[in-house]
Amino acid sequence: MLNKRRVVITGAAGSLGQAAAAKAREYGAHVTGLDIADTGQLDNVDAYYSVDLLDPAATRECFAKLGRVDALFNIAGGFAMGDTAFDPDSDQWQRMFQINVDTLRNATMAAVPLLQKNDRGAIVNIGALGALQGQGSMSAYCCAKGSVMKLTESLSDELRADNINVNAVLPSIIDTEANRQGMPDADFSTWVTPSGLAEVMCFLASPQAGEIHGALIPVRGRA
Template sequence: MQAGSIQGRVAIVTGGGSGIGRATALGLAAEGWTVVAADIDEAAAQETARLVGAAAGQASALRVDVTRDEDCAAMVAQTLTRHGRLDAAFNNAGIAGYPLRTVDHSPAQWQRVIDVNLSGVFHCLRHEIPAMQRQGGGAIVNTASIMGLRGAFGGSAYCAAKHGVVGLTKAAALECGRDGIRINAVCPGYIDTPMTTGEEAIFSDKLLDAGLQRAAIRRLARPEEVADMVVWLCSPRASYVTGASFTVDAGVTAS
């Protein structure tokens, strides 16, 4: 499929202000998509939109807190008002978990991780799916994690949320196939983003190194390497792909 064949199509990217979200916004725009970069950090979303524009793409920015269902409803409504349609969505907004044993989590810490990383995806789907049903189809990609496929010492809340995203993706895909809507998940491994290497990182240097030692390709991934998978899943090139979870993890889950 040539990039020109998706001219005029519109995609939402949550968590679009940095990391994988920003890389995906840029990747979609490079293939001709109009992108709505949504993030709780409005300035970061606006910077993504600026970068897309500087690369001759089309983008707008929205402030969205995915833990608020009303924010997700407004995100979809504003996208339809501004652009007239919604063809794809990358539900990517997320936070790192707390590096704590299960019994050491407070209820508030547990709930915060679930609210953003799992319920946030649900809120987005709840409003994206009807918009796509009305226009006869679309594609959705949810960000899970390799921690949605395996366990991690000291990562119970994060693992629970990301396992939930994988299950939610499968169920929603089965529900929406006849509506022409494909729903998949991407499961990144160790990516060079603030969540992995910045101040908010869940992994210590020791744990991160141990994880990379299990990989076939022993380096951190660039956000663009995950974005390429998401762009493909959003495109008609993946027209027969739904209900699947794709690892982008250098072989960690194969070890």
């Protein structure tokens, strides 16, 4: 499905990043992982670069080293909740927009010129099912992921003529160790598995999804 395609994954050191890298390689891709962690060689990737995606210049410099790019998975991001929308002392607003929106924009700005050199390309973003509407004590996260989803639609409209399809997956709760620790009484069997979400992302990056543009695809897990 991704035979010999060069896939770049941001947030590659995280649970979803590792699952996406493993799945993409399973489908024949050459995977480059990007993350801020200085881990040396990372599992499930063919090449790894430590880069601060909040630094636009550093991000462009990193992508310039990659040569060909066929697909970008914008996985870098994070979650926070608990503060109200009217809390003057909260730093969640700035932080959620930095790690979810600014990282995506910087990686995308660096990747698009490389994608435009190819016959086709793909960008897959991570929205959030829970951000389709505002929720109490989650305003910063919901607004940031809402921006990711609107950016996905805008980028799709801008890049469709270049045969670059831009889409986003909207997972519910992803079954990670951090989420299990944070919600120990939940029914984990209903959550989205990282591997299952990665499967959808790989399809969206494949030639088979070449006619899908600007889709926001809910991934709800098992009932």
